[in-house]
Amino acid sequence: MTVPPDDADLAELPQVADSARGMSRRQALLSLAAAGTALAAGPLVGTLVRASDPADPTHAGEEPLPPRRWAMVIDLRRCDGCKKCTEACQAKHYLPPQQEWIKVYTLRDRTGVEFNIPRLCMHCEDAPCVRVCPVTATFVDRDGLVLVDQDKCIGCRLCMAACPYEARYFNWTQPKVKPPLPTKATPEFPSPQQRGTVGKCVLCVHNIKFGQLPYCLEACTMGAIYIGDLDADVATNGTETVRLSTFLSENNAIRLKEELNTKPRVWYISGHGEDLAW
Amino acid sequence: MVATAADPGGAIALRSAAFRPVQAPGRWFWPLFAALGAVVVLAAVAYGYQLLAGLWVAGYNDAAFYGIYEANLVAFIGVSYGGALVSAVLRLTNARWRAPITRMAEAMALVSLVVGGSFAIIHLGRPERIWQLITRPQAASPIVWDVIAISTYLAATLIFLYLPLIPDLAIARDRLGPSASRLRRAFYRLAAASWSGTPEQRQRLNWSVGAIAVLIIPLAITVHSVLAWAFSMTSRPGWHSTIFGPYFVIGALYSGVALVIVVVAAFRKAYRLEPYIGLPHFVSLARIMAVLGAVYLYFTFSEMLTTGYVRTREEASIVAVLLEGSFAPAFWGFLVGGILIPIVLSLVPAARKVRYLVLAATLAVAGMWLKRLLITLPTATAPLIGDVWGTVQFTWVAIVVTLGATAAIPLGLMIIFRFVPILALDEMMETDSRDEREPAFERSLGTRSPP
Numbered sequence: 001m002t003v004p005p006d007d008a009d010l011a012e013l014p015q016v017a018d019s020a021r022g023m024s025r026r027q028a029l030l031s032l033a034a035a036g037t038a039l040a041a042g043p044l045v046g047t048l049v050r051a052s053d054p055a056d057p058t059h060a061g062e063e064p065l066p067p068r069r070w071a072m073v074i075d076l077r078r079c080d081g082c083k084k085c086t087e088a089c090q091a092k093h094y095l096p097p098q099q100e101w102i103k104v105y106t107l108r109d110r111t112g113v114e115f116n117i118p119r120l121c122m123h124c125e126d127a128p129c130v131r132v133c134p135v136t137a138t139f140v141d142r143d144g145l146v147l148v149d150q151d152k153c154i155g156c157r158l159c160m161a162a163c164p165y166e167a168r169y170f171n172w173t174q175p176k177v178k179p180p181l182p183t184k185a186t187p188e189f190p191s192p193q194q195r196g197t198v199g200k201c202v203l204c205v206h207n208i209k210f211g212q213l214p215y216c217l218e219a220c221t222m223g224a225i226y227i228g229d230l231d232a233d234v235a236t237n238g239t240e241t242v243r244l245s246t247f248l249s250e251n252n253a254i255r256l257k258e259e260l261n262t263k264p265r266v267w268y269i270s271g272h273g274e275d276l277a278w
Numbered sequence: 279m280v281a282t283a284a285d286p287g288g289a290i291a292l293r294s295a296a297f298r299p300v301q302a303p304g305r306w307f308w309p310l311f312a313a314l315g316a317v318v319v320l321a322a323v324a325y326g327y328q329l330l331a332g333l334w335v336a337g338y339n340d341a342a343f344y345g346i347y348e349a350n351l352v353a354f355i356g357v358s359y360g361g362a363l364v365s366a367v368l369r370l371t372n373a374r375w376r377a378p379i380t381r382m383a384e385a386m387a388l389v390s391l392v393v394g395g396s397f398a399i400i401h402l403g404r405p406e407r408i409w410q411l412i413t414r415p416q417a418a419s420p421i422v423w424d425v426i427a428i429s430t431y432l433a434a435t436l437i438f439l440y441l442p443l444i445p446d447l448a449i450a451r452d453r454l455g456p457s458a459s460r461l462r463r464a465f466y467r468l469a470a471a472s473w474s475g476t477p478e479q480r481q482r483l484n485w486s487v488g489a490i491a492v493l494i495i496p497l498a499i500t501v502h503s504v505l506a507w508a509f510s511m512t513s514r515p516g517w518h519s520t521i522f523g524p525y526f527v528i529g530a531l532y533s534g535v536a537l538v539i540v541v542v543a544a545f546r547k548a549y550r551l552e553p554y555i556g557l558p559h560f561v562s563l564a565r566i567m568a569v570l571g572a573v574y575l576y577f578t579f580s581e582m583l584t585t586g587y588v589r590t591r592e593e594a595s596i597v598a599v600l601l602e603g604s605f606a607p608a609f610w611g612f613l614v615g616g617i618l619i620p621i622v623l624s625l626v627p628a629a630r631k632v633r634y635l636v637l638a639a640t641l642a643v644a645g646m647w648l649k650r651l652l653i654t655l656p657t658a659t660a661p662l663i664g665d666v667w668g669t670v671q672f673t674w675v676a677i678v679v680t681l682g683a684t685a686a687i688p689l690g691l692m693i694i695f696r697f698v699p700i701l702a703l704d705e706m707m708e709t710d711s712r713d714e715r716e717p718a719f720e721r722s723l724g725t726r727s728p729p
């Protein structure tokens with residue numbers, strides 16, 4: 001997915017645009033605080049704040065950020081496989097235990113070294129799941145994220161067959177976990193899950209679109225997960241801020257199954273010598 | 279033809295044989311009907327439970343997202359394809375011996391297509407939303423191709439069954455008389471479409487049957503290729519294969535001809551059709567089946583060799599589980615029991631008995647169902663990251679639904695033949711009368727006959 005045309009002004013990077021654009025005081029405060037540590041002082045990073053426990057996870061009525069080309073970087077040098085990301089994701093999206101939208105695999109590389117690798121939806125720019133969906137229930141949103149409209153899904157599971165990353169899950173039964181608040185499930189915050197439909201990582205678009213961090217990133221005590229914007233060229237793990245392109249190239253970041261040409265929006269940094277060709 | 283002094287042409291005997299299921303199906307009919315019906319009802323109950331409880335009751339999980347229902351979908355639509363094609367090809371090549379078996383082959387094609395197509399709904403998580411395939415289709419999705427292909431093919435099999443039936447329905451209209459109920463007579467009157475057998479009608483009908491016989495071949499190939507492509511349009515090892523279209527087509531033909539043999543044998547026995555369907559029919563069908571089985575064996579070998587030789591990581595793991603891993607007993611069992619033994623039984627002169635040929639065909643049908651499971655399961659349970667394999671549970675729901683679908687095929691055929699003659703009466707009488715007119719050598723050359 002490329003930048004939508006109405007996002008052309010973002011390319012020119014009016015760096016102050018976001019803070020000028022009617023942010024809440026809380027966001028603005030954190031924006032300033034973050035700016036102190038941000039090397040690029042990107043407005044994106046400044047506006048991403050702790051989501052902790054929002055009263056309304058769907059942010060109804062709030063004004064979203066302008067479209068972004070979201071990207072995620074996972075620094076495997078820091079991942080200790082504690083699965084706090086999985087736990088937070090499941091708890092806050094009210095997922096049944098077998099649905100690990102972010103799943104930590106412990107694998108052995110070719111040299112026999114064990115390493116942990118959290119796998120979430122890659123939000124591929126050329127997503128095979130989107131192509132095979134017979135009813136366009138799986139779609140690409142304005143930010144280029146791959147979402148599922150569970151009101152449309154007929155449950156044929158061809159997207160699960162098409163996904164090369166095992167990132168899709170099926171509601172084989174009526175989900176027992178229910179959100180405490182009677183929120184209306186949306187493609188961005190599909191909770192409660194619907195029986196007989198597909199669910200998967202939404203990159204917490206319900207949060208990041210409103211300037212808050214994804215749950216997995218927040219939960220990661222190792223600071224291994226970064227979220228960023230390819231256009232603004234910044235990324236943050238909540239405490240540090242990096243220039244995205246430099247961070248990726250200096251650390252030889254790779255994407256999973258590059259040979260399939262799916263163009264994932266998730267990069268991995270392997271630092272222990274593992275080559276990810278498990 | 280069974281000729282007697284009172285019935286020199288054997289036409290009366292033929293007619294009474296063809297209408298035997300309609301008029302007096304025999305004492306076994308209703309008990310068997312009830313038994314098969316009970317299995318189908320049980321399957322419907324199991325499906326109802328699945329609707330309420332969710333798809334997990336059919337044995338699925340996230341590490342095994344496709345399984346028995348998908349294998350059933352391919353297997354049942356496959357046999358349908360074989361039934362339609364054997365009838366179409368035999369018509370187009372003017373194979374005279376086809377006349378007594380085409381009706382059964384065409385009816386089998388229709389019934390198994392309906393049963394097979396229903397698995398496209400049974401395997402869905404939200405079947406009540408299936409209408410969205412029409413209201414919001416995505417042209418790039420292989421499932422949308424499937425919907426278009428299967429529904430077109432369904433229309434074609436209906437026409438393919440109906441057109442050659444018209445003269446026979448007219449016979450029913452004219453001959454059954456007061457023995458049939460009023461409703462039945464109204465049905466025959468309507469369905470016979472004012473057929474009176476004028477040369478003009480005959481010419482039109484022959485042309486139409488010929489046209490649909492030609493059309494149904496590419497249609498059937500399309501249906502089964504598209505079904506294969508739903509699998510091979512994914513990047514999964516074992517499915518993402520260029521051979522899949524033709525591989526599925528040949529597999530469908532092989533299993534379809536085999537089921538034609540089984541169906542013809544069963545109804546021949548049940549309705550005492552031995553005077554019209556003899557060993558030569560089975561020998562000919564078995565030969566076709568053996569050739570198709572050999573081609574399927576060749577495809578299987580070709581697939582295993584190319585993927586097993588290069589041994590890319592994921593493909594190699596699929597080959598390994600089939601040849602020597604957890605699926606090996608099923609795979610080798612299929613190769614020996616589902617292909618080699620049927621081929622040998624079909625070709626060896628010593629086995630030239632109806633019961634051996636039926637055994638061969640039964641093994642082929644069962645073996646090909648197993649093969650579809652061997653296509654679906656290893657790939658659907660193979661890990662794409664890491665090395666933990668998934669497992670499908672063979673739950674009672676999936677088994678009962680599968681048994682119900684299997685029972686629905688004979689049940690559907692029994693119902694159809696309660697209303698229409700089981701033998702293509704008109705065709706058989708025509709080929710017979712022409713046989714008397716034409717010199718023997720011309721007959722052996724297979725000169726032009728109505729399709």
